[in-house]
Amino acid sequence: MREFSRPHIVGPLLSGGLADTVYEVADLEPGRVQLARRDPGDPGRWSPVTARTFRDEVVALAKGLLASGIGFGDRVAMMARTRYEWTLFSYALWSIGAQLVPVYPTSSEDQVCWILSHTEAVAVVVEGEDHAMSVGAVCDRLPALRSIWQMDTGCVQALCDQGRGVPEELVHQRRWAVEPHSVAVIAYTSGTTGTPMGCLITHANLAAECDTLYAGWGSLLAAPGEQPSILAFLPLSHIYGLMVQVACIRSGVIMGHEPALTAAALVPAFASFRPTFVFAVPYVFERMLKCARGVAEEAGRGRLFDRAMDVAVRYAEAVEQHALGAGKGPGPWLRAAHAVFDRMVYRRLRAVLGDRVRYAVSGGSPFSRELGLMFAGAGITVYDGYGLTETTAAVTAQPVGRVRFGTVGCPMPGNSIRIAHDGEVWVRGNTVFAGYLGDRAATEAAMHQGWLRTGDLGYLDGDGYLTITGRKKDVIITSGGKSVCPLVLEARVRMHPLVSQCVVVGDNRPYIGALITLDPDALPRWQRLIREQAAAGRAVVSANQALHAEIQKAVSVANTAVSRAESIRAFRILPAEFSVQDGLLTPSLKLRRDAITKAYAAEIEQLYAG
Structure with a gap:
């Protein structure tokens, strides 16, 4: 479409x-x-x-x-x-x-x-x-x-x-x-x-x-x-x-x-x-889930939490398919397992938001399908949307009762979405801005016959749901000519409890690499666990090797979503998170990719040395 x-x-x-x-x-x-x-x-x-x-x-x-x-x-x-x-x-x-x-x-x-x-x-x-x-x-x-x-x-x-x-x-x-x-x-x-x-x-x-x-x-x-x-x-x-x-x-x-x-x-x-509803960005939901897992891990219930999240994903997928007319919904075993974990895990997660929130909205940047399924299975359905400053915030949203996780929903009433021949998303509607202050040339460049060129890439499915695949300016083209949108890889790597941020690199390089930062709250818990395992007599490699192996797991899982030519072949763990203060994040917590690649040029060179 x-x-x-x-x-x-x-x-x-x-x-x-x-x-x-x-x-x-x-x-x-x-x-x-x-x-x-x-x-x-x-x-x-x-x-x-x-x-x-x-x-x-x-x-x-x-x-x-x-x-x-x-x-x-x-x-x-x-x-x-x-x-x-x-x-x-x-x-x-x-x-x-x-x-x-x-x-x-x-x-x-x-x-x-x-x-x-x-x-x-x-x-x-x-x-x-x-x-x-x-x-x-x-x-x-x-x-x-x-x-x-x-x-x-x-x-x-x-x-x-x-x-x-x-x-x-x-x-x-x-x-x-x-x-x-x-x-x-x-x-x-x-x-x-x-x-x-x-x-x-x-x-x-x-x-x-x-x-x-x-x-x-x-x-x-x-x-x-x-x-x-x-x-x-x-x-x-x-x-x-x-x-x-x-x-x-x-x-x-x-x-x-x-x-x-x-x-x-x-x-x-x-x-x-005790709000009844939450508007947030993916960062808030990611942090919320990682904090909950950290608490469970401290109590020796990390594996229980992971099993609960696995059930939440499968339960939410079954509910999603039923709502879209493509399935019968959760079976008896899945409903029983979900009920048990609701008492043991999910209600604690909901309590973090004050225990009255059952629906929420995520915006500002794409919300991963996995994260959406986890929260839905835990009893909080997150409606993802898409928009720009130029569109007065959301221009698409998930239809009520028909959430399709991994997409940003359909055009909101009164709006239209068009996919240009190069895959760019164009939008039109009453929420599109009146232009750029003092810059007619930029306004004319952004508009085409009433359509706003968003600069984002995406596609529409047969039911009008939009999926955003990345920014046109962010597309990486390897030296072999392969075009890679970093969004999917970065989102999947961030799902690991230890990972805070991920930036995929590889423009004009032979393969894709990544710069990864660690969650400062999760890292000490993981380090304590490694020390405890060593104290128990298990064979544990050095801390740096163990950490690299753990992050490699996150990278390997992320690579399953893409072809080999698009997969991350090498990565570097950075000593500190990107921040607004150091100019590497925007105030709305988006990556400043150009600034990051300049600040870590030496580390990027190391990814491709030899």
Whole structure:
């Protein structure tokens, strides 16, 4: 199949902008709980924020922004982690017709300078002193910048105090002037292969995305009769995280905020907030599974955990085939084994998310079939989707009740997918952006007769499910002329409990190689196990040889998914993980392949020496 479309299930935004929802809900249901705010004195307690309270806070801040000189159409940058003030500033800015410019809090001074200069931002809101210093260091190159406000020094209250004398009517006058096709956000691409591009995202784009998701998938958000709740922990400076925020506000979903994207922070946050649904990236699910296996291994139940996951995969495969009309579902033995492991293993895995989550969404990068089957078999069905900054997040998603693991689902209602002759994925729909800021040539190059060229490679099956095979720019061509998409190999290697990251290399080389980093939490547990085996009198080779042999297992398993010409023939274990701080990962945790190959050029040469 070369093209597949689905009709709209919601109408377009006909008037106004995103901020209108805040005022409409407050008028109709003032006591409705809209958000939950963590108690500063007790991180385990969450205080409800009603629609009326949130509206009043938005108005007060919007008045302060007007008093400080922020005008209609002005651009204001936000450089902070995911926290309540982020949402408050978003809706205050949209209430007065200003445009939001998200900046990753981990951005370098040069990146901050580029975004603020490119957008001609008149003000920037930062979280802490380190962010303020990053902006301050480049202020002399930003003639348009007039104000820097810092959350941690009470800028919200200071602005509200400043705006006390501003008539509320002025806020509404500017809000009523906002039109659906007004720019709401200038969201920058991750810049994995070059300078980040500023994507113009309109109020209509975000409304279409969020309203379609709720209309088509809202039944998954919570059990019947239960108000949905979502813990927002993805960066709001990324279009995916920002979409989650807007979807919660537009759909009446209670939203809480967690600033840290680490297991140490997320586990207690899930336990106290107890969300009914989760939006995450594959990294979170991978870490969750590896942490659970690590706990089991520490208790001497590693093999039991592995058997449970094997049953989960087979059980989920049987359920999947039955849902797609190609099988009878799990047999009696499989159902019995699954029930036993549900009591012993799966319920513990679900408890990590607060024990109320039964469905989740993964986005940002492809979610492997194996991982999807494991979670589905453990009682959490993860709906994988696909999208770009240019498509206002998801443009495809798994249909409700008809998940096909390993794919990214079908086009969302109102969208179309086309596979070009070279295998590139093209998309079209109401969520496609309005163009790149100040770059008509780049916009025209990205668009073709209404279709957005995504730069991704993939294919459609006979039922319209899309499978992403890689990025056009990431395709490796060996010296023998073999084209290799690294995505499948990398995902399979990462499934090993010890592996954290994997980068496949081999451009213009005789064979495929890989750079592999190890999970810093899993490695000590494995080392202790090796020492215990040696103490028990078993013949154990040196630690380095044992580690290499263990990673070779992961590589060998991954190689079964590809032909011999595409298989990994050699690998190097690196001493440390790639990170955002060292410039080898984007803020959304994607690999910066060019930077990695330059940083580890010597190690790559060693792969091919002799």
